[in-house]
Structure formats: structure tokens, C-alpha cells
Amino acid sequence: MAVAEDKTAPKASHVSDPALTPFLQQRFDPAEYLNATLPSLSLPGGASRPLKSGNAASLAHLSSQTQDLLSQLNAHTTRLSAILTQLTDDILRGGARLAYEVEVLRGETIGLTETLTDDLKDDIEKFLPGGIMLPDKQPTESLKSPTSPTHVDPQPSDTTPDYLSDLRTLTTVRTRLESVIKVFGEAMHWTLPPSEVSLTSSLISVSAPEPGADNASREEKGREFAASLRSEISDLITGDPDAGREKAETRIQALRDLATVWKGTAEEKARGKFVEGLVKLAEDRQSDVERSRERGQQQSERSGSSVQKAQTSAVQQQKSGGGFLENLQRIRGFVEQ
Template sequence: MAQPLQPSAGPTAKNGTALAQSQLDSSLRHFTETSFDPVDFLNDHLPPLTLTASQPHATRAPNSINLADLSSRSQSLVSQLGTQNVRLSGNLTQLTEEILRSGGRLAYEVEVLRGEAISLADALSENLHEDIIKFAPEGGDVGEQKEVPDEEGEKESIPELPNEPEFIAQLRILGQVRRRLEEVIQTFGDAMEWPLPPSELSITSSFISVSAPEPGTESYSREEKGQEIAKKLRTEITELLDSNGGGDSGVAAATERLEKLRNLATIWKGTAEEKARTRFLDGLARIIEDRRKALENQRDRASKKARSSMEQIAEERDSGPGAGLFRGLQRIRDEIYLE
């Protein structure tokens, strides 16, 4: 038999915490089950009643007690259930009061938001109506378009609305200028992050062999930084080639990154660093080309292997018992095609 219910200990929490704990209490879970039966509950939590007093020859069940003990245990169980009921009723009362208070606060906040929305609508439709028309005139069809040359000399059109104030068009032009300045700043930052080692520059600008810079000098630090950036770019290209399984998608990603570097290298066009940077980019291009050729060779080998397997199967079929029949059918088919 199960032991009698024990009253749960611990302080009562606020804002529904006590209710959540009571729902998780193992001693209360059976009350929430749909198959709960009071008779089964009492039979499980109370020991059986002995009948030896009224029936001396009756068989006594194990752990059975007499009527007096059973009555006291029943009263104890009812008292424990009553304590649980009082505690849960208190929790329910607290939650109900909290819901009522929250409902009042929520209604007040809704009224405040409603008033603010009405005030904003009145301000937009009455007080600020004329100012809004200046920025978004009525009949907003796109009219003439101004053409502004971009960095590459191509002209980019800027739409203008009819009856648009002049300062609005100027603001649009300023916004476009700002975007271009941000692009220039970004490009300049990328260029500053790609230094060229002095040794590469010396080799490309002179036929005289120049020794490596001595440690501790400024050229030595520039050499280290340049070599580090070059190694980083090679590693980046290699990682892109190995990405997505190292297939065609990786080659495409590496090629796209190389094109961005080539566009960035146009900054040094006509300078002493142009040849060195071009040679470095050509080295990266060779890495990508080697990977592309390796993939093509791999596909060719796979296709040749599949073709040889098919030819081997055909030879085995021709050399089998029905080879003469197959050759005869093939000859008849060829004759039909010739006719």
C-alpha cells in the first residue's frame, strides 16, 4: 500500500509560481488525471481493514489494521487533503487578485496609447500637413530625371517629382554623394589592409638583387606585415576552394574573391607596385586554375571509368551463350536501317 499523503513544505510563491509548483507536486498529480477515482485513491492510500474481530476464522490480509486505527488514519488523510485545499485556494485567490489588478492597468495603458495615437493623427493631418506636402507633394508621379556622372564616367539618373522643391533634389544628390564617399572610404580601407612587401617591390622595380631588410628596421616590419597579408590571402583562397565540398561551388567562390582583389588592384595602376600585385594575383589565379583542372580531370576519369565498365559489360554479353543471337539481331537491325 502507498504511504499517506504528506503536506508539501516550502513558502508560497507569488505571481503563479506556487500554482506551478503544486501542479508539479507528485502528491497532487493524480487529482488532475481524467481517470481519477476517489474509491481507488482511498484504497491506495489506506491499509485494508481486518475482519478478525467479527470473523475469527477469516484470513487476515497483510498490513491490515482494525477499525479504530483505520478511522484515525482516514481522519489524518482528510486533514492533509484539507490543508492542501486551503493552500491551493489561497494561491488561486492571489492569482485572481493579480489578474484583476493587471486588467485595470492594461485598460489604462490602452487608453493612454489610444489618446497618443489620436493626437499623432491630428498632428499629421492638421498641424504638419503643409510641412509634409513639401517633402511629399501630392500627385507623386515621377517626372524628369537628372543625370549625374558616377566614378566610371557613366551617368546615373536621379528621379524628380513634379513641383518638387529644389532643396529636396539637392538632398537626394547629397545622399548619393554620401554613398559614393562611403564606397571610396571602404575601398581605401581595403587598400590599406593589403600592404606590399618591400622585397617584392624591389625585385620588380630593379634588376639588381636586393638583400632582405635588416631586423629592427621599419622596412623589416613592413616586410613581415606584407608577407603575413599575402599568406592570409592565399589561405583564404584555399579555404574558399575547399568550401562546399571542394567542388565547382568552391571554385566559383574563390574566383569571385579573386575578381574583387583584381578590382582593388586597379588603384595601383600605373605605379611601381602594379606589376608586383599583378604577379601575386596571377599566382592566386594559378591556384584556382589548378583546382579547376583537377576537377575536370577527376570528372574525365570518372566518365572514362564508366565508359570502360559499359564496354566490359557489352563484351561479356557478346561472349556469352547468346552472343550469336545478339549479333544476328544487330545485323538485321542494320540492314533495316540501310534499306
């Protein structure tokens, strides 16, 4: 997948580096950028079917290229951040000077207006019958034209200063650089067991993970991370019966979007299958929560009914017991007589 080239040259010299060209495009996708910049992963045993034929790299070579790209992006981010800070300081200093100059111009305009309307009023009426007619609202907003004192055409001021355009460009590039670095970090953190890749990458040959300490470590880390994701989805639903399902769906959608980084590689199906497994897990946990809630309601209803029956029985026993005591007292009084 190649990133479309931008034929328009960048306006600012700060982003003239060809490495920053993809970040200046209006439609920028971090996953597409990573897929276009880095080669496909070549897995041992011929299990992989890379998207770019003839451009597959081993895991060690791909890791080296990834570190180089990350270092390059970090260097650009640091440089652009320093330039952005410098431009911001220049704007703040320029804004203070501009405010001072505007205030001085405002005072001079007010003084000129008072001179024309008060001190030189009689002299101006000799050359301009009726004198100078100023507008009622905000008379000092604009200077009067010598040929047309009563009407002033507004001057167009829709041009954006160059430093503001450069500032917007640098901010956009910096934001997109940070988004790529963030996606890169999340993708590197999401480890996958090699056995899952080998089982889902081919329909004909199924190969077991290669023996070795490094492969066993990757297998263990991948399974631990998968277990932590399943536990996270389960805890989101069971920990918050009301909003847990929505939180779990948001987390699963984030993983589904992150899985597009491996689009066209041997790990695409494995990661897609894992995400669908999380969806099934979320549905099962939600069903368990609903059944538990229904059982709780039924037990509460049965408990309330039992309490009510016990209270009724106690009242009846008290009534029957009171009658027996009364009869006993009557018998005792009859015997004493």
C-alpha cells in the first residue's frame, strides 16, 4: 500500500524534508503510513504471504528498520517542537508590540478627529459646507478619506500572515507525528503468540512454533498479553453492569482499528480472529451479568414473599396463643373457686 504523493510543495521551509511529505496530506492514516514505509514480515517456513512481493524482511531486519524510523520521527518531532516554541514566542512578542502600536495609532486618530471637528471646524466649513459628518457608531474605527469625508470603504483584510500559516502547518505535522508514534507504540506492545500466527496463516500446512528460548519467550509473552486483554474486557463488563458493555465495545473497537496496521500480512487473520474472540467473550459476560441480575431480582422477590408469610404466621400464632392463655386462666380461676 503506497501513500499518495503530494504534488504541492510545502510552503514552510521547516517541513521541506521529504520524510515529512506524507504528514502534510489532507487525508493521513497512520496505519497506511506504516504499511507503506516498512516492509512486510517474512515468517519462517513459508507461512507468510506478504503484501509487497519481494519486499519481505526478517523479524530482526524489520525491528532494526522500525527503530531507525522511530528515531527519525522522534528527531523531527523534537526539531518541530523547538521551532513551534520559537514561533509561539515570536507571536507573543509581536502581539505585544502590535497592541502598543495600535494603541498609539488610536490615540493619534482620536487627536486628529478632535482637531478636525473642534479646532478646525470653522476653517473646514469654509471649504466644505456642512463640515465633516462622522458616523454615530465608533467614529475612531477608520480614517476619513480626503475626497469623501462621510463615507469610508472597508479595506479587505482576509489575508492570513505567513507565520500563522506556518504555525498551523507545524501543529498539524506535530500532531500527526505524535499519532504515528502512539500507534507504533501500541502495535509493538500488542504481542501475539507465534503459534497463533502459524495456525491461521495457512490453510494447507500447519507448522508448530520453532524450538528455542527466544520463541518460547515470545509465545509466553503473547499468551500473557492475550489473557490480560480478555481479563480487561471481562472486568469492564462485570465491574460496571450499567455502562460496562459500552466501555468494552469501545476498547474492542480500538483493538480492531489497531489491527489494521497488520493488514495484508501473515498476522492479519490471527489478530482479526482474536478480536472476534473478544467480541464473543464480551457477549458471554454480558449474558452472565443479565442472568445474575435476574436471579437476584427473583431471590429478592422470594425473600420478600417469605418474610411476609412469616410475619402473617407470627400474627396468627400470637392470636391463637392469646386465646389459649385466656382459656387457661379461666380454668384456673374456676378450680380455685
